Amino acid sequence: MTIQCKVKSIKPLACNTYQILLHPETPVAFKAGQYLMVVMGEKDKRPFSIASSPCRHEGELELHIGAAEQNAYALEVVEAMKDALANGGDITIDAPHGDAWVQEESERPILLIAGGTGFSYVRSILDHCVAQSLNNQIHLYWGGRDDCQLYAKEELEQIEAKHENVHFVPVVEDAPTEWTGKVGNVLQAVEQDFDSLAEYDIYIAGRFEMAGAAREQFTQNKGAQSDRMFADAYAFI
Template sequence: MSEIKCKVASITPLTEVVQKVELTPASPVEFKAGQYAMVVMGEKDMRPFSIANAAFDNNRIELHIGAEPGNSYAGQVLERMRADGEITVNVGNGNAFLQSNGLPMVLIAGGTGFSYTYSILQEHLNSGDKTPLTLYWGGKHAADLYLADKLTELAEANDHFTFVPVVEFACDEWKGRTGWVHHAVMADHADFANVQVYVAGRFEMAKVVRDDFTQRGLKVENLFGDAFAFI
């Protein structure tokens, strides 16, 4: 992959621990929705982050970087960006990108894994393809679902898109689904034989999704997630 130097256009908070990073490359970049960028920190130190914008929106690179206290892996990237005002990345990494094969799509995100599914969602809605797509986004608390209002608006405007927010530790005011996000998906689908599933989150979640969903008929060739290259 060729390396691209980008200006850091902005770093703004999405939550107390998640930052939205906007990078501006010198020219449009080529990637597929669902692929990730590698931030170059050193000759042998490249750190992956999902690209949150769609592939058609390729004059910029949007990253959602979670850097809770103690997470030096992500924190150092943000520090470098703030200090230098520019960063080198390469894009077009990963094989878990959007596949348009006509099957209804289920997107499952945990935490900032949402950025992966957000790219796919935006690409799909822009394409004019009316294949049904459902996005399940799980977080520990409602505030962790930082673009929930935007997703609700998109669902109201697009009949073929359904958004299902899931909160693990819900407050009394929460009216939506609770518990683990993959349990919410299983409650809605008794049979996965004729769907595509895209998943982004912790490796442990991805493994459970693969194990549980394939037992309900999901074909391995219809399961996508960068985690599966490692587990």
């Protein structure tokens, strides 16, 4: 469904990463883990995960967009958002999309894995599960190049402190001297920490090659069930 939106705010989250709040002219019904398409042209629609959860979005849609200079695909969207905010214009979206949403009826433990701004996907799922008071054990692994990319680290640590069933593990490739968390690849960190993933519902957001590697590694090495692994990438690879 195509919907016109006002850009309510644009806020930097980290280097070249922005939080964008959209206010659609009509409410958008979506499930935690779905995405929207920003319409840049008749045949140019660009997907971004919805970071807000369906139970607590108050009519607004939150996006986290990583837009480094070399990433024209995302940078052009941020520039269009900035122009709409400055001039009171509209942004057109097509939503909702995706079938990798959270399986609320499942009582299996949940493993959320994100690389970079793929965090927006797992944030929606985490926030929804917490808001619905689901009792499933939830493990969230978030990987970034450095700790600055993990822009919601403090927020996640606070959620973990409040909810006994939530476990947050940050992973960085380039660790500062004072870093006490895990260092390296986020998928490797998961493999090190779990003897088996056979009982888990696994949700993954990141580059397509990351999602593909996770499915191969986890099914072969950790007993994960491919039909209990969810990622938007799996509709395309």
